[in-house]
Amino acid sequence: xxxxxxxxxxAFDADAVGDWNREDLDCKVARIKTNMAVADATAAITTARIxxxxxxxxxxxxxxxxxxxxxxxxxxxxxxxxKEIETSRVEIDxxxxxxxxxxxxxxxxxGTHGSITSxxxxxxxxxFGKPYYWTWPxxxxxxxxxxxxxxxxxxxLDWCNSVLANVYDEEASKIAPHMDATRGLTSEGRVATLSxxxxxxxxxxxxxxxxxxxxxxxVFTEPGRGERSELLYHGRVxxxxxFDEERRLRKHGIKKTLRPRIxxxxxxxA
Numbered sequence: 706x707x708x709x710x711x712x713x714x715x716a717f718d719a720d721a722v723g724d725w726n727r728e729d730l731d732c733k734v735a736r737i738k739t740n741m742a743v744a745d746a747t748a749a750i751t752t753a754r755i756x757x758x759x760x761x762x763x764x765x766x767x768x769x770x771x772x773x774x775x776x777x778x779x780x781x782x783x784x785x786x787x788k789e790i791e792t793s794r795v796e797i798d799x800x801x802x803x804x805x806x807x808x809x810x811x812x813x814x815x816g817t818h819g820s821i822t823s824x825x826x827x828x829x830x831x832x833f834g835k836p837y838y839w840t841w842p843x844x845x846x847x848x849x850x851x852x853x854x855x856x857x858x859x860x861x862l863d864w865c866n867s868v869l870a871n872v873y874d875e876e877a878s879k880i881a882p883h884m885d886a887t888r889g890l891t892s893e894g895r896v897a898t899l900s901x902x903x904x905x906x907x908x909x910x911x912x913x914x915x916x917x918x919x920x921x922x923x924v925f926t927e928p929g930r931g932e933r934s935e936l937l938y939h940g941r942v943x944x945x946x947x948f949d950e951e952r953r954l955r956k957h958g959i960k961k962t963l964r965p966r967i968x969x970x971x972x973x974x975a
């Protein structure tokens with residue numbers, strides 16, 4: 706079990722986080738990328754053979770049936786290699802998630818901002834890149850965790866230069882309704898939050914074609930409009946405009962944690 710999850714009384718069984726040997730995981734990514742490169746090269750060579758077979762000026766065999774059989778074989782090879790490449794991409798994504806989750810669980814602490822602390826909300830934080838709001842713990846360069854860059858790219862979040870990780874690993878972990886601080890944000894005010902399930906069994910759908918298990922609700926509250934909830938599950942990204950939230954006095958928060966979760970909130974700071 707990961708050491709941070711042994712601290713105090715936890716409302717969840719978090720022993721299914723996974724095997725987090727950083728060097729083993731890094732080696733796994735390198736091995737998968739090598740396999741992908743081989744599969745990609747094989748697919749490229751096979752595609753070239755198909756193009757050659759489709760060239761009316763080239764005849765590899767005098768027997769048309771032999772040409773057709775070879776073409777079918779090449780098409781099958783391409784399909785198999787492309788499937789292998791896609792499987793490898795999924796493996797890399799899952800390994801990046803494992804590295805990032807492990808790193809955050811190991812290094813996250815109760816955040817402080819003057820007299821304000823995240824301890825009362827049963828929440829720990831960790832900053833990557835340009836620091837946002839919290840003055841403790843100190844921010845970690847995004848490049849210090851290469852897997853984080855890979856994870857951000859996978860979810861089209863590599864535009865950000867500031868990532869705030871929040872660890873919700875108790876049932877009582879929450880964040881009160883609030884509007885994000887807009888000072889320091891670029892003119893777009895874009896904010897995006899990616900949810901990651903801490904437990905491995907919460908990252909997969911329970912049934913084929915279904916969504917992964919619900920981790921929490923992100924609740925938006927706007928004067929005169931009431932509440933609106935966004936379902937959070939592993940891999941879900943929720944975006945909003947912080948300047949628009951400020952103009953509309955719309956707040957957002959997490960009332961309760963249903964399953965252990967890490968949120969990565971991405972911003973671009975000037």
